[in-house]
Amino acid sequence: MFLDLIDFPIESKRLDWQARHVLRNVNQEPSLLVRIKITGTSFPHRAEDPFVQVGELRSRFVEIAEDGLSVNSYFDEPLPQRGRIEFGYGEQVLLRLPRRFDLEMLDQLDPQRLPKNTRFIDRFFGDGPIE
């Protein structure tokens, strides 16, 4: 109802994000990724894959929580220092977060405590597995 009156992307103060390092197995190898979690609305599943983008950089994949109240987006490329965070499906941007991404806000893992064969592409640790 009245959907056509909405100008996408929606920018709402209720939307927020958190960013942190996480380990995920990608292709059966531990990989260090950046996870940006977005909350503040209900996220439906759709046919088209959801995405999160920081500036020009788009997430590698996104998982919508079972209850639909949050999404976890995963990045395996270096994130910009700062940038606008947006969420959408396919090529369609639907949400824009009012608080911009700031790399300083990233909760980092201790590289010394990661598995030896962890793969990552991160500007803080340099490329390649941890020695």
Add this chain to the structure above:
Amino acid sequence: MIKFVIRGVVNEAETGVGISGLFVKAYDKDLLFDDLMGTAYTGDDGHFSISSQSGDFREFLDRNPDIYLKVYTPDEERLLYTSEDAVRWRAGEDEVFEVRIPREDLDDLLPRRRVQLLDDRGRERTDFDVGEALTVQIEGLQPATAHDVILQSEDGDELFTSRLMSNRDGVIEGAVLWPQFGLSDPRTDEALTVEQAQERWQGHRLNLAVGTGNQTAFEHEVRIADTFSRPLVLGTDEEGRVVNGFVVNEGSARVSGYNVPFEGRVRVYMVPRQRNWRMGDPFAPVHLVGGRPAFVDVEVEARRFQAVVAQSDELAPGAYDFIVRPLRYGYEDDEVFILRENDLVTRTVTGLVVREEFMASKTVLGGCVNTQPMSGRHISGRPYFQYVDTFQVGDDVWGALDPAALDPNLIGKAVALYVIQHKPPTAWSSDSSLTHLPVLGGNPAVLKFVTQPGCINYNDRLLWPNATIEGEYDLVADFGNDATSLSAFTPDDSFDPPLDLIDGYFVSGFRVVPDPTTDTSFANCGSFQYNDGPVTVTDDYDSVTVDRRAIVYFPSDVAGATMVSQISTAQSSYPVVVIVHGNSSVTTSYLGYNYLLEHLAKSGFIAASIHLNPGMHGTGRARMLFQHLTLLNAKFGSNAANNIGIMGHSRGGEAVAIAARLNHQDSLGHNINAVISLAPTDQYTSENLGGTWATPYLVVYGAMDGDVAGGSGNPWNTGFALYDRASGAKKSMVFVYGATHGRFNTVWGDTDLYFGKIGPTDMPKLISADAHQKVAKGYMTAFFRQNLKNETQWKGIFRDEWVPSAVELADGGAVKLYVQYEDTTRSEVDNFEEAHTATSWQTSTIGGAVTDSSTLPANPQENELFNLDNQSPHDTSGLLLRWDNTSDELRFNVPSAHQNVTAYNAVSFRITQKVGSASNPAGPQDLYLTLNDTTGNSRSIKVSKFQEIPQPQSRHYAQYTKSAMNTVRIPLHVFIIEVVGTDQVDLTKIESLTFDFGANGTGEVEIDSVEFTE
């Protein structure tokens, strides 16, 4: 004043031959003086006519004349006949007389009669040798009458009788009575050697009697030579008995020569059969199976020879003659193959016929049946008629006799068209009677007309309006008593080849089929759900753990069945269909296709819909499909055939294409024989359903999809790209105007209406959930029935030849859908895939020149369609072109090696209006497709007679409006049926095909896949 007509014919009594030039007087018999009513001379055929007014003869109280005739010689002197003793009292106004005068009274008034005996070359003969063809020509007979020509021995025994027809001039022209005179005795069928025949017939005098009925008109003597001196060459056995033919591999080509007029060595050639050899005719020995030319050299001794030109294993089926030529020393290998005056040749009778095994390969009683298409639909305007062999219940069945396909003797003849139940050739063998369908009124109501030349439009008739009874039928054209008018016509209620024609016989001529949307073969079905616990499968980004949960429907013999053991016993096994749903926040998506599962089960499938977790991608869904196939096989055992169809919706639609590949790459052994993608994504693996896992493929997609809507990326993420990339198997795509994403799934419903891609102006265009379900049931059931149950009657649906009626009628007839189709049998003219340059459009895929003859306002552009048009959803190259004049055209020349297109049934191309082009009309676009042959003949067919080039369905958010191609198929037979005012095109010599833009003055379209196809 009353006018009286007295007419009739004067014949020779014995033969019925009309006598011309006689003087006829008609009298009115009176008490004192007879009145002369009139006179006339008989015409060429003996007919006369006399008119008289009542005032000429009427006397007091005389109301009607009492007529008798007198017939005189032409000089009016001698009376030949009178009927004064047989007066026709109180005659009517039109009296007909037949006057028969004995031959003895006619003397020299009889027409000139002549019997000529002719030799092989048409020269008159007085006697004959054995082995020659006894040919007669007879003049002076009753015109257009069957005559018995009887050959009798000297003692009056009948040797044989031939019944011959005189022409309109009373002449039997050069008819062979006895092809190889004397080489057998017709009374006993005893085969004689040439020597025996000479001994049997030498010096005899035979009698040739000609007559009608029991009356002999005249006789003629046939003399047999006292000595045999004329050369004779013929095929024989070793003893010298004539052998004119045998079944292949059952004899050798042995030739015997008698009375050979030269000595020494001769060469005997076996050559292709030719009628009436003449000096100067070229000839060439045939090449035998082993490759050697068919000739042999042999010595002539005592004016005779015998030679074997070819052994039995060297002979191919065919008709051959023999030519015997004396060898000139030293020139044996330098012969000129021109028939010389002194060459001997088998003439009237073919030297040797080597027959194919007949009944082994031909099941037709009598060996001959004329089949030709007749059933079809009427088209308003040219080409007036299209042959069709599948009709849906409720369709009108028309039949037509194409004058171009009729034997000329059947033009202008009365014919009755029977619609009968189809029966196989074996049934025809025992019963050739025709029974017009009782629902059409039976045989008394059979439709009759006189065939007309000039146009198929004159010979098409509505045979069965609103065909209501499913079944297979034949159409038979019964020419009955071979009459030229309906008043004289009597159908004989019997199929009598070769005069009568049939559309059917080997396979049915046409069939009336039910709507696959509503048709079922099982009254009941059972259903149950299972959950066999979790399993972990790999997905595109990660692994995922999923419950193995599904709902299953199966054919059953009882209502309410819930156990596998209650599966119907009607069949030992059933094909399996598995549905893979798409992504949704709800976990009951798999229950949204129960309407389809139930219909599939009642149509004879074990049908299951499997559960998948929210968020799963393409590969994970495909892996889960295999998990469930294993479970279904375990549950149903041998009742589940390894004959599988898969249907996926949304992400599931992409997953089923992935599954076909994985099944092959991982050697999983599932026989996946049909794949359907419903509103599929194309976002994970860019699948090419082709190569070694090519599978018959159907895509169904809605023009108002609010989720997988396209609109960005190259190519767009829609089913168009999946369809375009699929290859190696038959494929079809149904683009449904007004259809959304979610309404195909009863659990999803209208969710995609609120995803921000469907706007308020779209809402009135949406079709109902009921219509969505009918599209799914109709098209998907037909597709699985065609590909898993080999039911070929549904193929027309996927070529857009017909639409299931429930779909057509859904939402009050508001459902419009457009179909793309590609067959595996095709000859591409242009697919536009070659390296793209500014001029690459000028050369087609098959290497022909493409030209606009400088008519178009700008050069066409060949490229990826998404590069030419940002509204194109396609993943294929095509041609973008615009026209601004009705004389504009685009011509594709066909290289000589590809000009014979008779192996194909249709010319086909894909086309779309370019979204947003101001050149296109507000509605469907139209144009002509013209085929031109090398002899200068051409025919143009208006595309709208067969397919619509629709206006794209516009979307509220313009980026989602699509330049979506649909396929136009024009049957090739419409270029060869006879249509008044247009050429018939020679399909063996297609020089070019042309898009003629004469239907609309302006337009801008994209085209692809220009081809001749099955």
